Amino acid sequence: MERIEEKLKILADAAKYDVSCSSSGSKRKNTGGIGDASASGICHTYTEDGRCVSLLKILLTNHCIYDCAFCVSRKSNDVKRAAFTVEEVVELTMNFYRRNYIEGLFLSSGIFKNADFTMERLMRIVKKLRLEEKYNGYIHLKTIPGACEELIKEAGLYVDRMSINLEMPTEAGLKMVAPEKDHESVKKPLAFVQNQIQEYKAESKLIKHTPQFVPAGQSTQMVIGATPETDLEIMNVAKTFYNDYKLKRVYYSGYIPINTENSLLPQVGSRPPLVRENRLYQTDWLLRFYDFNLDEILNPKHQQLDLDIDPKLSWALRNPHYFPVDINTADYKQIIRIPGMGRQSAMKIIQSRKFGRLCEYQVKKMGIAFNRARHFMRCADTPIILGSPSMEYVKQTILQRNSNKYLKETSSAQLTLF
Structure with missing residues (x-):
């Protein structure tokens, strides 16, 4: 029990840097099992209609084969490492739910061994929750870049939302701090999941009992301030991803200085660009709900948002x-x-x-x-x-x-x- 508590402390703390854990869009009902993603909650995150819900937000593991300079779980970082078993995550989720601490699960992971090895364990967790525990609460699962489509497709049948982090807004920025990664490995699974969503929706019009596939859609996250992109570049990327992959949300996460060894990154002592992060969210809202065009807010003559006014x-x-x-x-x-x-x-x-x-x-x-x-x-x-x-x-x-x-x-x- 003490070992589980230690793992929970390590892996919940490591998960806090991922902000894309909104549970908006889920309509999964209780059909005789445990949990209900449509019920109101009490804390931690908010749905699209303003309800507050609580999520157990953890990593499966903070071991990782990659050495992304901006990530606290990078393989060269000297931090405590831990990993849950499939059964431990299932047990934790059910115990937290039964005690009314949570209404859902946000599950991500570092990549250990390879993408398929990690994705297979994530898939087993959500499948076990749905089929064996009859858990009907909200589940948000992080897709692992590079995982095979068969694993992603099977996982999508058991979760409400999937997301995959774009990391840096541009390919050039990503190569500066994570040369082993590229945007193509993110775009490919996003496109695959979106195509599957459309296929299952079309099939449901013909077959009444077609299973749901990622009913709450997809989201992504960009780290802001670690690399030198302008606000215009960031919002152009967001606009493209909204249009191409029909994302429910793009999240903008202000970079928190955690790496003192990389001279390309902002160092400890510099303030996270929280105001800039807020201005990007406001711009995102104007584009999606206020009928603004991007070139009205940002353009080649005005590439940065004003920080002192909205x-x-x-x-x-x-x-x-x-x-x-x-x-x-x-x-x-x-x-x-x-x-x-x-x-x-x-x-x-x-x-x-x-x-x-x-x-x-x-x-x-x-x-x-x-x-x-x-x-x-x-x-x-x-x-x-x-x-x-x-x-x-x-x-x-x-x-x-x-x-x-x-x-x-x-x-x-x-x-x-x-």
Whole structure:
């Protein structure tokens, strides 16, 4: 028992660097077994509809045949090594679930011996959980690059989501820090799984009891800040992978300095680019849900995202001719381009104006960031001012208000300590 606890500590800690563990998209129901991926949870990660669910997030092993400079599990790194058996992972998962600690499993692994050897053990774990333990909870499995298609296909019948890490955004960046790897070994299994998803969906229209194959789709992850790609290059790669492989998510993981020996990598003492990571997620959201084109946000003349303001505000400041938007006459796609305006608030405006023209006091109650949005929209009672303020003035006004708000919240928090 003590040995299992030690393994769990080592392999759960090693898994924390992988951020692509969202459980969104699963609809697997309980059909008389144990667990239900569709039920609500309590912690750790969030589904697409905002529910919070808990996952047991571990590696099968942190032994690895590769020496990727950015990875804590690289073979040259002096860390404690451990490996679970197939039975240990199954037992841990079921015990954690029965105690209501988790609702699902996120399982990844270092590569030991070879890709097929590792993938075969991962497949056996998910198969044993589904068939022998009758476990119906959520399972997210990492595909091993280079594993044979037969193993990937069989594993896909038992999991909800599969993912495979692209690692670095570009091939050139990957070769700098992981010369043994290439992007082709990632693209090939992504394409294979996507083709299988489409084939099983088509078959299900003809045959009622066709088994599910990776029903929650695929995702990938890129490490940001370890190599010198621009934000434009990163988002171009993400856009391509969304289009070519119909991914559910692309995750952007800010590189945490863990390698003091490689001069090509940011060193300990440098801050992880957490703000940049956040800006990339915001850009990703604008492209997928706000009808923006990539060249509107990033282009050869503007290759890096602004770190001090969000990408929608940055776009608005660079396109003053688009504003102000009259919320009483504009369509939905125009309204959601207003900085500080979300999709739900935009729909509330569209619905509410059926009953009359909207004034500022009404819009304030709809959940928008009004102090930001007011510079870019016109309500029924907005005064007409001759000579619009410059976009630089608007930017500084917003930044100053945000700074004052932060200082006020910090002061209040400090007062509650005494």
